[in-house]
Amino acid sequence: MGTRMSEDGRPLPVPNPTTAPFFDAAREGRLRLQRCPRDGLFFYPRSRCPGCLGDDWSWEDVSGRGSLHAFTVDRVGHDPALTRDVPFAIAVVELEEGPRMTARMVDCGLDDLRVGMPVEATFETLEDVPLVRFRPRQVERLPIGGA
Amino acid sequence: MGKREAAIAGLAEWAPQRRWDRPMFSMEAAAELAALALADADIEHGEVDGLVTGPVFESPMFAPSALAEYLGVRANFAEVVDLGRGLAGGHGLESGGGHRGGSLRHGPRRLHDRAPAAAALAWRRSGSRPRAHSRLPGGDAWGSPQGQFELPSGLVAATPSFALIASRYLARFPTAPETLAKIAVHERENAAHNPKAIFRNEPITIEDVLSSRMVADPLKLLEVVMPCFGGGAVIVTRSDRAGRGPHRPVFVSGYGERLTHKSITYAPDLVETPTRVASERAFQMAGVARSDVDVALPYDCYTITVLLTLEDAGFCKKGDGGVFLEDHDLRHDGDFPLNTHGGQLGMGQAGLAGGLSHVTEAVLQIQGRGGERQVRSCDVAYVNGTGGMMAEQVALILEGA
């Protein structure tokens, strides 16, 4: 299965040979995507680039920084396996490098979520399975007087 | 295919119900709906030589032949469709949700190729209970991207996905909650005039919508369809054959479809939907202007779906949907009649057949069979179907003979 249940009943990803390098990097706290020499970075991991169906891609670490492209707060537990976590925030994040990914938002008050807010990847491990999450990112202040 | 070669001659539609009082298999449902629709069209069973269906649950493989055999149809074409729940079809027994517009498109094309006398399109939802646990269908299979990158985040089923769309839209184009709520309120008023609507006796106000429970921000309960049991079928035939039937023939004069993504995460744009391309193609094929449309029947699993569809179908510009909604009366006797059957929000979502209700309503309106909710002089309908996460989209232009 692409998903299995943890001992406490939460859905966990089941990597396969194509996606394992992504999860291996995540286990080490790195976000790693594939890059096609013609079309650039893409996500999720695929056997071939969705831009050209080429297979000459390579893995590349990315910053983990991005912005909150869209979000929702699940108030009822649309997945009964996650009812215990309600309410929780689901984020679509646009990475600085371009691709979008969906993950849970953590370390953020539900009322503080804003489309466009800076976020960064963080990683949790559950039963040896790395899970990518996003949290708010402190943006360095520009020098006073800057345009 | 030419714009007036195929026509809808008749239909059948069950009233959506929360509990189905007559449990039946999907093939039994298809048989009953086909019989009802053929009787409505006054077309003999023996004339049917094609069929298009949603999934056949008793026979997931070789479903077309299983259904042809069960219905006693000697089909020159038959297929299962998995496109845009909104329009023409429905699928199955289980999940509450989509609809299809894709199937009607196949009807005309095949009719043109092979010139059969009639084709039955049946969609139904049979007597099993809806699954409480509705993950993305097939999404957790081995190797599936959803299983690895979406389900563990809690992004399951449609409501959180459409909530993400709404979140993005509202950030880009601020829209008052009252404006979106108006869609649900006016559709509910239309439902009051539809004897088959599940909410026909339950009017709601803007305040009711705004004070209903938050389900997935920013979507509230009264902005979300309620899955029901139900089903429907339409009969598509050559225009000349339809002309010999009891009802005004309804031409399928334009269609379009567009698919780009399954998960909303990877949609090319969260608020610029595939409906744009599908609708433009349908309007161009039909040679019909937006201003020619007498009744609009956009898929309405959520209020936000209607707003985006009105924009992307070209009734107004992107970002102007809120103003458009404020400017128009969506009721059957209003200046922009929309989902006059109550939509799925007001009628109930008949499982995978829910989207067919937009087609059957278009046909009833054009045939002058709209009863209390009849739109005055109705000749042209825009119908849209959406399957999945704003993903499998279809558009139809239907025109009266």
Ligand SMILES: [Zn+2]
């Ligand atoms: Zn490429």
